[in-house]
Amino acid sequence: MTLPKPEFILNRLNHSSFRSRFTLKEKELSYFQQQGMEKIISHGKDFIAQRLAPAEPKNDGKQTPWKGHPIFIAQHATATCCRGCLEKWYKIPKKQPLTQEEQTYILSVIQAWLTQDLQKHQ
Template sequence: MEHNSNKVRELSLFPEDDTESEERQEVDKIDLQPLFDRLAKSKFRSSFYLNAKDKAYIKEKGWDKIEQGTRETIAKRLAPAFIPNDGKQTPMRHGIFPPFIAQHATGCCCRGCLEKWHGIPKGRPLTVKEQIYITRVIMEWLKRNDQ
């Protein structure tokens, strides 16, 4: 599918049924610890946490639903080349959707932060591989902090 600023190929909700598996395997090999070590040194990024309401939401919905919602959020709110409200599209409040908190904690909240923290440039649509990577980072942060 061709990319333009209004149309982005979203991640499949059923990756085992399409061509994403090779990209997913490649992303799964990335060691995220160096990223989490850098994030821990940021006073702002390390100030985020999951509260009881967030943890209850995760427990109620389950990890599969949380990942599905995260994938959809990334595809709609971060994947386009140009986002009219970039830098303001991800809520910071607890109790809405825990991956929003994780997006801020991991520098995956807007295209500016993706460029700064992950080297993913602004001004072009995210690739499917990048969407898979961002989803993995967010899910890893959630699992590390849901204790």
């Protein structure tokens, strides 16, 4: 499976009125500044492995909170919040575990979005 470059998908997502409204708020920005990109991405790797990678994640469609961590905001902004969104936006089929390549790709999209969003706040 060929996944789109993060820049391409971010451009598509920026044209979605729903996805484009997400941005880090003061609480998440402060947490991000305290932790740094490397630690935040490490958290994201764990969240994806636990909440998104299984073939049938627990509470799929509702497993990603709407606030509280920069990764959660980024997941909603990048449509990597549930298996339904992954299927719709990335053509990654439901009902099968995510490969390591897919998990790494999702993290790269999240990191690209975080970088883009942080630039808006400078």
